[in-house]
Amino acid sequence: MTIRKVTVLGTGVLGSQIAFQTAFHGFDVTAYDISDEAIAGARDRFAKLAATYRVEVRGGDSKAEKTEAGIVLTTDLAAAVQDADLVIEAVPEVLTVKEQTYRQLGELAPPKTIFATNSSTLLPSDIKDYTGRPGKFLALHFANLVWRYNTAEVMGTPETDPQVFRAVVEFAAAIGMEPIELHKEKAGYVLNSLLVPLLNAAMALGAGGFAEPEAVDKTWRIGTGAPVGPFQMLDVIGLTTPYNILVNSAEGQELAAWLKTNYIDKGKLGIATGEGFYKYSE
16 A cells, blocks of 8 residues: 555645645645635645745755645645545544545545545544545544644544555654554544643633633643643644634533633634734744
8 A cells, every 4th residue: 555645635724734744755745625715825824834844844945845836736626636545634623524525535536545534523433434435544633733743643443444554654654753553543542632631721720810821831841841831832723723622512611711702702813813822923
């Protein structure tokens, strides 16, 4: 199961990063999105990623421009997947959207194509029956800022072919990631199973008026030796993501309301908007 041609569905923040990281390591990459407007946004994100890789990634000064130019962008799903060895899906975290996407994929992609979801909230078993090829389907989960926080969590279903699982693990290593193999399905994988309780505990301290975000972060950095604190992590992730998770959980309503009132409604969404729990300059 040789993987050389990779298609990424969805060119949002993380989809664009996955596409760029894959292309940077020499794979043929096509990035698909649903509209010309979305594609224009992707071009802008790829240009910013190229600038970042020149500074932060070894070899980026010589490869970033070529990487940016080499990614094929399209709104034609059939053309995007017609010869793909691997399709990585990074569309919105809405089950109906993913169902529609995979039903189309199953009809358009050749039999050889492996499907991988980057979903962080849905289990692959929630999706597998829509794919038409559950043996060639699994989860491949990336963390935001993939060139820096380079974990790639690989999680199959009971129906995933072991050879497919192994091929995706090898692919993840080939694009500069650290493959993390999960032996069975777990909501949150490894990373978020550890991270989400930390972030929620930090927000509970802030929302409850026990300590300011800066004090919580300072405590975490000093006490653990970590380079950043939980509120700094939230600004990197973007506050919309934790809000969506909290508002859809019975126990998260109070924290969701606190986030919405004090930050989201004021346009303070994290680094991407220049302000979240902290202010950021260009």
